[in-house]
Amino acid sequence: MTDIFEPEIVAFCCHYCAYTAADMAGSKRISYPPNVKIIRVPCTGKVDAIHIMKALEKGADGVYVAGCLEGDCHFKTGNLRAAQRVRRVKALLEEIGFDSRRVEMILMSAGMGERFAQTAREFTEKIRELGPNPIRSAIQEQARRAAG
Amino acid sequence: MITAVRKPMEEIIACVSPYDRILLVGCNECVSVCSAGGRKEVALLSSALQMHFLKQGKTIEIREMTLERQCDPEYVEELVNYMDGADAVLSMACGCGVQTIAARFREKPVFPAVNTTFMGASERQGVWSERCQGCGDCVLGITGGICPIARCSKRLLNGPCGGSTKGKCEIDANVDCAWQLIWDRLKALGLEKRIEDVIEAKDWRTSRDGGPRKIVREDLAS
Numbered sequence: 219m220t221d222i223f224e225p226e227i228v229a230f231c232c233h234y235c236a237y238t239a240a241d242m243a244g245s246k247r248i249s250y251p252p253n254v255k256i257i258r259v260p261c262t263g264k265v266d267a268i269h270i271m272k273a274l275e276k277g278a279d280g281v282y283v284a285g286c287l288e289g290d291c292h293f294k295t296g297n298l299r300a301a302q303r304v305r306r307v308k309a310l311l312e313e314i315g316f317d318s319r320r321v322e323m324i325l326m327s328a329g330m331g332e333r334f335a336q337t338a339r340e341f342t343e344k345i346r347e348l349g350p351n352p353i354r355s356a357i358q359e360q361a362r363r364a365a366g
Numbered sequence: 367m368i369t370a371v372r373k374p375m376e377e378i379i380a381c382v383s384p385y386d387r388i389l390l391v392g393c394n395e396c397v398s399v400c401s402a403g404g405r406k407e408v409a410l411l412s413s414a415l416q417m418h419f420l421k422q423g424k425t426i427e428i429r430e431m432t433l434e435r436q437c438d439p440e441y442v443e444e445l446v447n448y449m450d451g452a453d454a455v456l457s458m459a460c461g462c463g464v465q466t467i468a469a470r471f472r473e474k475p476v477f478p479a480v481n482t483t484f485m486g487a488s489e490r491q492g493v494w495s496e497r498c499q500g501c502g503d504c505v506l507g508i509t510g511g512i513c514p515i516a517r518c519s520k521r522l523l524n525g526p527c528g529g530s531t532k533g534k535c536e537i538d539a540n541v542d543c544a545w546q547l548i549w550d551r552l553k554a555l556g557l558e559k560r561i562e563d564v565i566e567a568k569d570w571r572t573s574r575d576g577g578p579r580k581i582v583r584e585d586l587a588s
């Protein structure tokens with residue numbers, strides 16, 4: 219039996235834009251892949267580097283942070299700070315030889331239900347191509363060995 | 367504060383690779399403020415190391431601890447109960463913290479995870495600059511509050527040199543000329559005349575030229 223790879227994706231979504239956009243996608247009945255697990259945050263500026271790292275360390279195949287368009291942040295510059303943190307995490311991942319394309323920063327506004335769905339689809343497809351998070355595979359392998 | 371930057375992951379990984387149980391110790395003081403080795407950085411480094419080793423099919427145990435002050439034996443003592451469970455210590459404090467651990471736990475290998483860089487001040491969020499070299503005989507009182515030792519590339523006591531151009535130092539157009547800054551500040555204080563006073567040669571024995579330094583306060587020393 220061959221396992222079909224279904225990526226698990228964590229999306230940190232700002233309450234004022236991406237999360238509302240996800241809602242909008244729902245009410246417009248625009249479907250997006252169930253692979254994307256949304257975590258609502260009050261502002262993407264609240265997303266710390268460690269949150270992204272922990273998601274990957276626990277086996278998420280991809281992580282994206284979705285914040286407001288430039289200049290639209292409810293808290294002025296939270297989205298810019300988030301973008302800087304995402305860059306920092308990507309650099310750290312590169313340093314340990316981990317494909318940094320598994321982490322992205324994405325901008326959208328609350329009204330962009332279609333963009334939310336499209337982003338979710340595109341990111342899922344990209345991660346599907348990259349394959350499973352090597353750490354998830356390592357964790358599973360260890361669990362298999364532990365179970366004998 | 368004492369500033370530091372994390373070492374490249376490759377170097378850190380090479381240090382801890384031979385060990386299975388790592389005690390990763392941060393410090394709540396200077397290195398927390400300059401975002402190099404506080405609780406947050408400890409968590410990030412721990413996560414990155416875990417990910418690196420998991421990817422290699424190896425599980426390592428990392429215990430994260432952040433002490434109030436790693437350069438103080440009193441706080442370093444808090445590690446005593448965790449040492450038996452560790453094969454090596456990885457410290458994110460400045461060199462003083464690393465050495466305090468090394469002195470207390472002589473049988474345990476200790477590795478620095480940061481490069482201690484300079485004594486500096488925060489210019490703005492995320493930017494720190496060198497401000498003092500601990501010369502042991504401070505001249506700020508006569509130089510308008512700007513340190514010629516730490517901030518003039520040639521440590522001139524009677525500047526500027528001929529390389530000062532449009533307020534910038536000849537080593538780099540992005541570096542302020544310390545003596546221009548001193549002049550500007552003296553002018554603002556109405557003390558321009560002072561620039562003509564010759565500052566006499568400094569006695570560097572109070573600095574590193576006198577060998578490792580020590581402060582003993584008889585009233586406090588036990």
Ligand code: SF4
Pocket residue numbers: 497498499500501502503504505506513514515516
């Ligand atoms: S003169 Fe010496 S003690 Fe004073 S700030 Fe400069 S290096 Fe530090």
Ligand code: SF4
Pocket residue numbers: 517518519520521522525526527528529530531534535536537542543544545546
């Ligand atoms: S240009 Fe100014 S800061 Fe640079 S070495 Fe000369 S006096 Fe010092």
